[in-house]
Amino acid sequence: xxxxxFPRIRLGHFDTPLEAMPRLSKLLGGPNLFIKRDDCTxxxxxxxxxxxxxxxxxxxxxKGADTVITQGATQSNHARQTAAAAxxxxxxxxxLLEDRTGSRDPSxxxxxxxxxxxxxxxxxxxxxxxxxMNDAMRVVAEExxxxxxxxxxxxxxxxxxxxxxxxxxxxxEILTQANQQSLVVHHVVHATGSAGTQAGLVTGFEGxxxxxxxxxxxxxxxxxxxxxxxxxxxxxxxxxxxxxxxxARERVVANCDYVGDGYGIPSAGMVEAVTMLAxxxxxxxxxxxxxxxxxxLIDLIRKGHFKPDENVVFVxxxxxxxxxxxxxxxxxxxxxxxxxxxxx
Ligand SMILES: *Cc1c(COP(=O)(O)O)cnc(C)c1O
Numbered sequence: 001x002x003x004x005x006f007p008r009i010r011l012g013h014f015d016t017p018l019e020a021m022p023r024l025s026k027l028l029g030g031p032n033l034f035i036k037r038d039d040c041t042x043x044x045x046x047x048x049x050x051x052x053x054x055x056x057x058x059x060x061x062x063k064g065a066d067t068v069i070t071q072g073a074t075q076s077n078h079a080r081q082t083a084a085a086a087x088x089x090x091x092x093x094x095x096l097l098e099d100r101t102g103s104r105d106p107s108x109x110x111x112x113x114x115x116x117x118x119x120x121x122x123x124x125x126x127x128x129x130x131x132x133m134n135d136a137m138r139v140v141a142e143e144x145x146x147x148x149x150x151x152x153x154x155x156x157x158x159x160x161x162x163x164x165x166x167x168x169x170x171x172x173e174i175l176t177q178a179n180q181q182s183l184v185v186h187h188v189v190h191a192t193g194s195a196g197t198q199a200g201l202v203t204g205f206e207g208x209x210x211x212x213x214x215x216x217x218x219x220x221x222x223x224x225x226x227x228x229x230x231x232x233x234x235x236x237x238x239x240x241x242x243x244x245x246x247x248a249r250e251r252v253v254a255n256c257d258y259v260g261d262g263y264g265i266p267s268a269g270m271v272e273a274v275t276m277l278a279x280x281x282x283x284x285x286x287x288x289x290x291x292x293x294x295x296x297l298i299d300l301i302r303k304g305h306f307k308p309d310e311n312v313v314f315v316x317x318x319x320x321x322x323x324x325x326x327x328x329x330x331x332x333x334x335x336x337x338x339x340x341x342x343x344x
Contacts, residue, residue: 035315164234165200175210
């Protein structure tokens with residue numbers, strides 16, 4: 001796979017570290033857990049969208065665009081990283097946010113990613129849940145054109161064959177690091193949503209014949225629909241790389257048992273996972289994706305899904321900025337009241 005044939009601009013700090021999590025492994029009684037720190041991509045608090053945006057923004061620039069338009073949920077990490085990428089390139093950025101949770105918690109509506117996007121100068125428009133967001137983006141693109149601008153639409157999550165190249169690249173990076181560390185990777189586990197991350201990883205790991213199993217923990221759709229959308233995008237990505245047929249359908253595996261009450265709605269498992277990682281490894285997960293992904297991994301470990309001597313790499317896809325939009329979900333986990341006697 002010759003990724004340098006595709007236009008790419010550098011936005012992130014790569015390679016991100018591949019590290020052991022000895023305290024978490026011990027607490028759970030094995031397997032050996034490792035973490036790929038894609039929360040450390042460096043773009044305005046980082047995350048998995050940075051890798052995709054390196055290829056997507058390069059394509060936008062090649063097409064002469066001056067304005068990027070994208071969409072996501074209210075606390076979208078993708079929207080935040082897109083705003084940061086646009087700021088770095090001096091492009092305009094318009095964000096369309098869909099109210100998928102119905103939360104009216106002021107911190108959900110104004111803090112976390114929403115605050116950071118506005119800090120970076122991107123106007124945000126919030127739409128009712130269930131809006132056809134692709135259609136809404138087309139309308140905004142027309143407005144930009146009417147004003148003399150040149151819009152470029154990035155799909156939700158940056159998930160198309162161009163964006164997925166970022167995770168083909170991540171698969172190759174993990175393989176190189178594993179080889180350098182003499183680490184045999186048996187499984188890669190991560191949160192899957194708009195499918196680009198898993199499609200890219202599977203294409204990279206299968207295209208290089210690594211034999212590594214990838215498991216996506218779903219955060220929204222049921223299993224069959226999630227696997228289908230990942231498989232479809234993996235096929236498109238393989239074709240874009242001139243590797244038609246590189247990914248077999250049965251190599252796309254998702255587990256969607258950890259969604260809980262719905263996309264972006266806190267679950268008890270997520271709260272446990274976020275708190276556990278914070279307290280055993282000092283690692284901040286997020287409430288919508290990596291928290292539920294880790295909740296799935298923890299539960300599967302407890303059910304004996306992995307052999308005790310296997311090596312499992314969790315890809316930390318970022319998103320900790322969203323924690324500030326979800327503080328209320330964690331109140332019961334926090335130590336007693338803050339002691340303010342000394343400032344009274
Ligand atoms: C977007 C996102 C994901 C999901 O990645 P997809 O490529 O959309 O499947 C996982 N974790 C975080 C923190 C994200 O922001």
